[in-house]
Amino acid sequence: MGVHVRSTVNGDAVEFTCPEDEVLLDVLRNRLGLTGAKEGCGTGDCGACSVILDGRLVCSCLVLGAEMDGKVVETIEGMADGAKLHPLQQHFIDGAALQCGVCTPGFLMAADALLRKNPDPTEEEIRFGLAGNLCRCTGYDKIVRAVQAAAKEMRG
């Protein structure tokens, strides 16, 4: 059994039969080979599996694969425009805003979702906007600075 799912992932059409209890994170990682989203906790508390579903930031470990039917999914793998990195990606590199890297895709997704809603956030809005994403390595300061720098560049 399963649910017939038609969806768009990073601009590509996908179609498959999804077991009812399979979560979006496992669909992305195991069916589509998109391993950028990570399982940090499996309970929606760490943000390492963050993706954007129809414009909304979600923990993909808490969303059923069946729920992506008819919806648009964006993951870290689709963030760059070909070889050209998104300003957030570039500022994360330039600002040394990463260490072990496991949380990085989730932070980039969360920051992207935040800046789409609020292109000129205050520092407090950035910190609270990213509070659902845990990083154990960096101490967050460089992440916040990178998001500020990218936001500034994107506002032009």
Next chain:
Amino acid sequence: MKPLAHVGKALAHDSAALHVSGAAVYIDDIAEIEGTLHVAPGFAKEGAKGKILSINLAAAQAAEGVVAVLTAQDIPGKNDCSPVAGDDPIFANGKIEFHGQVIFAVVAKTRDAARRAARLAVIEIEKQKPDVTVADALASNGDLLPPYAFTSKGVVAALKNSTHRHAGQLKIGGQEQFYLEGQVAYAIPQEKGGMFVHSSTQHPTEIQHCVAAMLGIDDAQVICQCRRMGGAFGGKESQAAQWAAIAALAAHITGHPVKCRLDRDDDMMLTGKRHDFEATYEVGLDKSLRIAAVDVLLAARCGYSADLSAAICDRTMFHADNAYFYPQYKIATRRLKTNTISNTAFRGFGGPQGMVFAEAMMESIAIQHGCDALELRKKNLYTKQRNTTPYGQKIDEHLVGKIMATLEKTSSYQKRRKDNAKFNAKSSILKKGLALTPVKFGISFTNTMMNQAGALVHVYGDGSVHLNHGGTEMGQGLYQKVAQVVAEVFGIGVDKITITATRTDKVPNTSPTAASSGSDLNGMAARNAAMAIKARMAEVAGRQHGVHPSKVTFWDGQVSAKTKSSSFAALATACKGARVSLSATGYYSTPAIHWDRATGRGHPFFYFAYGASCSEVLVDTLTGEMKVSRVDILHDVGHSLNPAIDIGQIEGGFVQGMGWVTTEELVFDAEGRLRTHAPSTYKIPCASDVPEDFRVALYESKGNKADTIYRSKAVGEPPLMLPISVWCAVMNAIASLKPGTVPKLDAPATPEAIMRAVKSLGVK
């Protein structure tokens, strides 16, 4: 002297471009080989201590997708995954000693099927009352390892004759590593009974050895590889072995590749953490408030087995002085057995617990005597005359006083103390606190044997370079730092160097990447390998150009002698043509260190890393809520190998340590069950917990006095202890409620702990 071209540059982490693209491959991201199976550990739902009366695995065996169920009886070799003492069974046999101890494992076609089936086992335990806390273990007289102390002859008399005496107690909490990538291993059977294991480990050599002993085969038949870890922090030094062993056993028995990746809750219940301690102390002071004697007992919850507790508790003792001279001392430890998961390495390795005791003592003395804590701290620092540690090593580098003096100015400490006093006088509920505390952290493994490293460097005929060494990458930027060192030696761009995964068949017999030693040891080993090849290349160039090899220079991709020069790549081709080897191993062992544990004397540390931080907090004394409002840090890394990476280590270490002393609380119930086994109940700092005003600077160093790699200093662990200033600032804030009385504040200073401390003052 020529300036350095690559070392000291703030280059990006070697995998930065992969990380931002989601393209960095961690073990769970490796494309699975056809036929890969998954294994999940199983344990008794109830019970923390007692005989295993029965194990019924029939339902697990019969569950859908299950291929095999494994127990201790299936292990062909040694049922042990301990790092030192031989007391950590891979599968419990006959009895369990903590809640969650692994008794069996289920191998299935999917991870989900394996995990679901593991819950179907019916295991009966003859339950006994567990010792859970330090107090339980003290009451049971449960020493896991013999007590050990540094004791000076005159300590009793010095305490007795002191002008002032002060006694105190402090509970120091443990800490979960909470690496974002949980424990994971992927084992692939090889020809002739061999095994290849991908393991997320800080210690590939130990994984190799553990798997070989478990299978009863030679070490040489096992290869362990680790390209990168998603964080480790000490939690993958010894704790990675059990999962690698279970994956390898399952692979051996089924003949299929097998992956073992722990669920977060299992990971937190089944792997060791930072040791909790209880400190009980008495300190004597002379009339100028200089310490005359310190008598402290540090009692550690070690858990059910030895693991690395001996070395960890020793390091607690080595740091119970922090940066202060104790003329007379008794620094004693008890290493207690409890029926909890065996505590293990975590950034600082026992040092932070010793240091937080020292700083809590300082803060308490200052409160009791109504003096400024910074003045008290400065008065008691090691000096050129008062320079001998309780373990006999003399301090020969006196940077910490300078660092504190600079930070006192740049953080406007004095003005802010006055401002806070005014604020606190007017504000009855919200109270501000400020503290400036030092860090002095000893660098080297205290087990002298472990201070060695190896590297393997190849130059290919096209001038490209392959770099491999025994150090592992856990996000700290070690691979990048070592690549910068090798680029410097060869005078070529870092982009010409390909960094390769750490594996036991390239560099054997390695030490764990731990004790902050990664770049000190592996940087030197890789440099030695590169220097050996460079010397051979210089010979060839010298012959070509008719000059002595010492006159040949390597710079900016060119190799020059007199007026002639050629590219590095052309020289590599020429060397191959001249039948000169372009491959070398490099080796390094730290000089000048020794330690005699029997006498408690020696020179265990090659050098010390120093830093200081000044933290301000705002405490709501009605609710216990606390906010860190500003942090200033000045930290010494010698000549930095990479300032971007080093500052990242300092910031990240600070915030991780801030979690330890503020929000991260491990709660075990009376049955010995860990009740905080997920991020929903265990609170590590998030972006909104870190102050916006966070000022971090590197101390302008003249370079490490010790002859380290390019005169740099280790930076992995020392910054974790900087946020002890946050805890002291909370004390400072609470104490303003009743000057002269020391609040009974424990660590971590959670809202509950703050409320208890406020209550302890008995003010309305």
